[in-house]
Amino acid sequence: MKRLIASLAGAAALTVATLLSPALAASKGTIYYMVPTLLDEFQTGSVTAITKFMGDVGYDVKALNADNKTDVQQGQMNDVIALKPSAIILAAVDFDALKPQVEAARAAGIPVMIFDRQITATKSDLTSVAGTVEIGYVAADQIQRLLKEKNGAVKGKVLQVLGDPGDPYTLDIQKGFEEKMKAFPDVTIISKPAMQWEASNAGSIVADQILANPDIDLVFVHAAHLAVAAVASLEAAGKKPGDVLLVSSNGAPVGLDLIRKGWEQVEVEQPLFAQAAALAMFADKVVNKQELKPGRYDVLGLEGTLTNEAWGPNIKLPGAAITKDNVDDPKFWGNMKTPETPVKSVE
Amino acid sequence: MVSPRRRAAIELVLDNLVWFILAVVLAIFSIAVPNYFQIGIFANIVEQSTFVATLSIGLSLLIIAGYMDLSIESVMALAAMVVGILFAKSGVGIGLTLDPEWLIVPASLVIALAVGALVGASNAFFVVRLRMNAFIVTLAAYIWGRGLVVALSGGRSAQELPPALRFLAIERFLSFPLIAWVSIVATLAFAFILNKTPFGRHLLLIGGNAQAAYRAGINVDRLTAITFVIAGAMAGLAGWLLAIRTSGATANLGVGMLFQAFAAVVIGGVSLKGGVGSLTGVYAGVLLLASIQTAINLMGLPAHFTQLIQGGMVLVAVLLDTVKLSIRKKLI
CATH class of the missing domain: 3.40.50.2300 (Response regulator)
Structure with a gap:
């Protein structure tokens, strides 16, 4: 009887360990994505893309929607800072109004990555933009x-x-x-x-x-x-x-x-996929507070240029003109085919 | 002492003040704004008034009955999105087809009305049965309604409604698109109901003094509940019309129209205290707002002026209402 109980207990422990281990091994931590609104397709697409690409490099993503309200996003930032995540990705409702929250997060040791909507009024750890x-x-x-x-x-x-x-x-x-x-x-x-x-x-x-x-x-x-x-x-x-x-x-x-x-x-x-993938490529370095080297990087086939700006490292991805000749190219996010090839961290 | 003829003339002006203001504003814009004075622009004004005018029908009825409904904008968006998802061919639309094709018109209309009526019935349940505050209940529906639109669509658009529906936005009768006629007919029908039927008269009584109406044997709860359902259904109708005009629906469709509807209702002479108001006046209020918006579209003015002017007009309307009341008191 004792042997049976011990065997069952062992099997249960093994099962729990098996179930838990991939998650534990896969997740390097949680990154919060502060999305400005879910009322347009670019933004909803960005949640999917960032979640997928960050998953490729080992991070869980939680998205918080600010409903296009600056004060709501400020409050969300304050809440997230208290949770001490691995990093925050911010697509700001208002470029300047979020400056105090970006500074507060960085002062608390939480790296802040800026997605799509460039904030130049203060320093951040990485900005990925198409350049409006x-x-x-x-x-x-x-x-x-x-x-x-x-x-x-x-x-x-x-x-x-x-x-x-x-x-x-x-x-x-x-x-x-x-x-x-x-x-x-x-x-x-x-x-x-x-x-x-x-x-x-x-x-x-x-x-x-x-x-x-x-x-x-x-x-x-x-x-x-x-x-x-x-x-x-x-x-x-x-x-x-x-x-x-x-x-x-x-x-x-x-x-x-x-x-x-x-x-x-x-x-x-707007090269949504490349903008999101660029953040994932550099996520490890940003989280571990390592230096990002300026230069040209291949981001999902697009040439991204990383430069050091007054507001921190900035990678800019070129926007493309879509015409009837190339409209069906799957690289365009509007064709809703998120690239399956996993994004790899920059060494 | 005012002579009966003069008194009748003053009453006529007071009752239709917003129409006179509209005529003056249109005349000024026609003279001052290049390209404004043409039938196409006037048709545009009527077309652009379609959605706020339809929304304002239900809102006016509820305000006249002494309540309010903040959910109408989200209900409109919800109805538009449901129609878009079911019948649009692109985006999140599943492109349902019916045989014969024209059946899509009544089918989509019934669905939009049903969506609106359902939310209206839910509002009525909380307000009438559970005696909850209408402001809070409909504010909650305003929030969850928009949330449901986003949840249903995933934030994506439903686009390309079939030609069998789109013809209502393209084909014209007497220069106005058919969707504008739907709104005009709905306004006239409910104006008739409000002024000429027991239902309308009872509604005015309830808004004036619900206690007195109850003592007079009027089933106040039943009429209030029906009015909430009508307001929801009218918002559904507005959503149906808006989806047809924009050939589908986006998650933020109609954002801001609630406040335009409120502005139109006040400008149109509906008392926020209840018991007073006419739907034709409200329609004139909507036309007034749309004519200003169109003038701003045609002039080089920044869009912020629209909001400044609309806000100013609401204040002027309330002021005029006070002046009208004092003139009427003097006449009596």
């Missing part, structure tokens, strides 16, 4: 090309539909875009914000402007979900695909669908 101003540059290059193809020269009228005017993300894209377009005085740019990034607001702007300015050649919207509403308004105004050119940014699935249907010509992608 650069997205504006890429959009400008593509729009110049499209206008030249349509009008024989870079001239015409462009309606730019921004996101919420309180969001620095859209203001940066506008800055980059308008900076590059300054060289072309024959291009008239009408800029209007869609309050709260709400699609029907964008639809109303397009509907009004198409009537007031029937000679609009191209509509540039700052997010793909706004492009859908823009197309709905164009369709309601009797336009056919290609009548009014359409360019969008962020690379969401709906934008790619619009390219396939001919309504949209270019989607400027």
Whole structure:
């Protein structure tokens, strides 16, 4: 009887050990991802990608959604600091308002990685961005090309539909875009914000402007979900695909669908997968407070450039222009195929 | 002493003050804003008013009855997302098809109305049966409703509703898209119900003095519960119309429309104390807000001006309401 009990106890202990050991071996710790909102596809995609890639290098990820509220994110940061995680990944609702929390976390010995929304007002341990101003540059290059193809020269009228005017993300894209377009005085740019990034607001702007300015050649919207509403308004105004050119940014699935249907010509992608993978590649070094060497790194096939900036190490990934020629490429996050190849830590 | 004819004229102006203000505002914008004065822009104003106007129907009825409903915006988004998920072909849409194809119109409408009515019934249960505060109950529904939209969609969009539904946003009758007519007809129908039927008159009585209405033999609880269900169903209808216009739904669809609806209701002359209000006035309030928004779209003004002007207009409306009351007292 004693032998039986001992055997059962041994088997139970072995089972528990077997069940627990992979988790214990796999997890190097918990990283909190502070996501600004779950109301757009880029952000929900970022949770999936960061969870997957951080899992590849041995970290568990817990995501906290701030519902686009700065005060909520500040509170979440304060709570997470008290939990002493291995690191925090922050995609800030407001670039500057989170500065005290970033500083508090680092003072508590918790490394802070910045995802997508660059914070330059204070030091952080790694920033992974596409460069929102650069997205504006890429959009400008593509729009110049499209206008030249349509009008024989870079001239015409462009309606730019921004996101919420309180969001620095859209203001940066506008800055980059308008900076590059300054060289072309024959291009008239009408800029209007869609309050709260709400699609029907964008639809109303397009509907009004198409009537007031029937000679609009191209509509540039700052997010793909706004492009859908823009197309709905164009369709309601009797336009056919290609009548009014359409360019969008962020690379969401709906934008790619619009390219396939001919309504949209270019989607400027934010390289979501590469941005998330870059954080995972350097996670061990960041957590262990090791130096990150500047240079060029292959991040999921994209060339990322790591530099030391005033705000700390910064890796920038190039945004890509998606057209009908490459729209089905699985490397674009809008095709919703998270790369299966595991990300490896940088040695 | 005011002569009966003059008194009637003053009453007419007071009762329709918001329509007069709308006419003046439209005239000013037509003169001052380039490209404003054209039938297409006026049609746009009516089209853009569709969703807030439909939302405002239920909200007005509840406020007239002495309650409020903060959940309508989320209910609208929820109904839009359910329709999007079921019938849209891209994104998270599963692209259900029906044979014959036109069946999608009544089927999706019934589903949207049912979604809204269900949430309305849930609000009614907590408020009427459990005697919970309507503000808190509907605030909770506002929060969980939006949460459910995100949960159902995973934060993704449902896009590309079939042409059998989209035609309602594309085809026009007398220059206005069909979805705008749906809203206009709904407003007129409920205006009739409010003014000409026992249900409407009882609602006004309940909002004026629920205790007196109860003593007069009116089933206050039943009417209140029905009004919550109607408010939910109207929010569902607004969601159906919004999904059709944007060819699907995004997780943040309709964000901010609750406050526009409240502004329109107040501007339209509905008393937040209950017992007073007309739906045609509310519709004029919605048109007024949309005409200002359109003017800002056409002018070079930053969008923040919309909110500044809307906020200012709500204050002016409340002020006007006080002035109207004092003028009426003098007339009596």
